[in-house]
Amino acid sequence: MTSAHRDPNFYAVIPAGGVGSRLWPLSRAESPKFLHDLTGSGHSLLAETWHRLQPLAGENIVVVCGTSHAAAVRRELPDLDASNAILEPSPKESTAAVALAAAVLFRRNPEAIIGSFAADHVIEDQRRFVAAVREAIATAASGYIVTIGIRPTEPSTAFGYIESGEELEVAHAPHAHRVVRFVEKPDLATATEYVEGDTHLWNAGMFIAKASVLLDELRANRPDVADPIDEIADAWDSPERDSVLARVWPTIPKVAIDYSIAEPAAEHNRLAVISGDFHWDDVGDFASLARLHTKGRPNLLATLGDNTRVLNQGSSGVVVSQTKRLISLIGVKDIVVVDTPDALLVTTAAHAQRVKNIVEAIRESGDGDVL
Amino acid sequence: MTSAHRDPNFYAVIPAGGVGSRLWPLSRAESPKFLHDLTGSGHSLLAETWHRLQPLAGENIVVVCGTSHAAAVRRELPDLDASNAILEPSPKESTAAVALAAAVLFRRNPEAIIGSFAADHVIEDQRRFVAAVREAIATAASGYIVTIGIRPTEPSTAFGYIESGEELEVAHAPHAHRVVRFVEKPDLATATEYVEGDTHLWNAGMFIAKASVLLDELRANRPDVADPIDEIADAWDSPERDSVLARVWPTIPKVAIDYSIAEPAAEHNRLAVISGDFHWDDVGDFASLARLHTKGRPNLLATLGDNTRVLNQGSSGVVVSQTKRLISLIGVKDIVVVDTPDALLVTTAAHAQRVKNIVEAIRESGDGDVL
Helix, strand or coil: CHHHHHHHHHCEEEEEEECCCCCCCCCCCCCCCCCCCCCCCCHHHHHHHHHHCCCHHCCCEEEEEEEHHHHHHHHHHCCCCHHHEEECCCCCCCHHHHHHHHHHHHHHHHCCCCEEEHHHHEEECCCCCCHHHHHHHHHHHCEEEEEECCCCCCCCCCCCCCCCEEECCCCCCCCCCCEEEEECCCHHHHHHHHHHCCCCCEEEEEEEEHHHHHHHHHHHCCHHHHHHHHHHHHHHCCCCHHHHHHHHHHHHHCCHHHHHHHHHHCCCCCCEEEEEEECCCCCCCCHHHHHHHCCCCCCCCCEEEECCCEEEECCCCEECCCCCCCCEEEECCCCCECCCCCCCEEEEEEHHHHHHHHHHHHHCCCHHHCC | CCCCCCCCCCCCCCCCCECCCCHCCCCCCCCCCCCCCCCCCCCCHHHHHHHHHHHHCCEEEEEEEEHHHHHHHHCCEEEEEEEEEECCCCCHHHHHHHHHHHHHHHHHCCCCEEEECCCCCCCCCCHHHHHHHHHHHHHHHCEEEEEEECCCCCCCCEEEEEEEEECCCCCCCCCCEEEEECCCCCCHHHHHHHCCCCCCCEEEEEEEHHHHHHHHHHHCCHHHHHHHHHHHHHCCCCCCHHHHHHHHHHHHHCHHHHHHHHHHHHHEEEEEEECCCCCCEECCCHHEEEEHHHHHCCCCEEEEECEEEEEECCEEEEEEEEECCCCEEEECCCEEEEEEECCCEHHHHHHHHHHHHHHHHHHHHHHHCCC
């Protein structure tokens, strides 16, 4: 793929935010999920995300991350230009991160189309991913806010869904449909209907829109977020950046982009969806990590980590090793073992969601040094 | 209990041999089971054994152990007299260990009665234990080789059994019976019959006899063991000890005392049994260790180790911690987690017996540094 195929107005935005606390003790506040190699590729999820977007955006890739992760992000992304690193003084959820990137890019290029893609998801079919984003860019160019929905391959109750409506007539976007509504994580029966039907897609949190359209939508719905973002963006490429940021950033309300932009846009008939037929996974917990590595084959034990010495007799699940210790497993099924220098987790895939509770318990117990 | 109640001819012998490989990675070649505190008492099993025997034998306690464990044994038993430490140049199984102690003690005191007690078992009712050994000493004084059988409290298939026969008329030993035969580890149905019946006792590997009687029995059955033992014992308390030991010890056949002495003595009607009504456990594997600490209560998680930081949500079983790491367990039932600086074991109580196989696999895999 050459730059000739790229839309020069397209900018990829990677909000590198959440810790991924359901992946503790692998993910930590200082070493969040996006800095880890969860696929065994030798690259962090962040670096994989960068490489996936480069054919679409070239060097026009903006990363939004916390100041405490800036050094690690620079190590992972040696090609990231300093002007494309947006450092947040404190975490403010996805709306602030994406809107600030949009507002800064809009001031640099009023025709900018931005696409926001999480830093810590796994996508396996690069060609289909690129094709879907291309359709999304074409649809965004005609004024829509666009999301990419993943065609479900199983009745997942861990994801939210997007209900797609009538086809849209957009050039170069044969799969563009109107979004009817977003659906919260369903129960199994409902999820099973969704898989069998043709209209419900997984919400993968990807949003593509003209920066101007996105900011207008935000301004209409949440001026309390849009106004301080505009004030910061006005100062961004000026000597005033730091002082304005220090003064204004703390006042920004925390809100997820789903509530501030996506759902209202759907209600206003301004949201489109492109269905993606590629393998996507948010690797949200250890059950998902195990599935990713065993490809759903039961009785398989996946192991992740350098220097991994694992002796297994009749066990299945996943072992994550960050030490040089010998790990022996005997007859434990669907097990999750995460072995790090200062913390050990043992659970099963079925209880993977409860890791978050343990993290809360640790926070309250005063053992927060391991978080 | 004062020394006035002690038989001055009684000597306790503690063969401190086996590694306890089903307790790996807690037990190691260099740090075998008997050196560990498995009860949470703050003392090693060896030290507990010593303290249990002291009311019966005073300072007349002989420990037989490998030269590589001599320093650790001295640390555990500061009151052990150097003359009562018998160091084996290489492991030769229980017959050589007990017979050498008997032969050395016989030469020091021809009236010696010895009682051999494993270094790594757990006994909880000291008073009843002492009473049973007293009866065994009285029975041994009248010429029998005597064992103490434990009245079974459950249909264990992990222990061998002793079938007791008619009562013996021995002064001061109202519970002395003749041994009909030894029974290998039975199946569950058979073990259940044994628990319901009145004649089958657990073989706890305790043997009490006049040293002279024990050595005569060995000489009759296994002169190939008895002869070199006599040769070494003749030289023991002389300047020749080391040279004779170096020359003769390697020639001694390895054989368990059950086969060389106990079973033949039973056939020759020279074996007596005292039934013991105290709690005894050989803590042979992690299932047994878990049972010991949870007292059989399901849904309980037992934790062993210093500096143990364990966070548990809905797990049961046993955690052994030898590191300072935080250990989190979520929803794992009957789990066994053994956390040591260089090796981690995760299994379940049901698979506890298979730990031995893992140890074999490690030996073959070239990871023997952790054994």
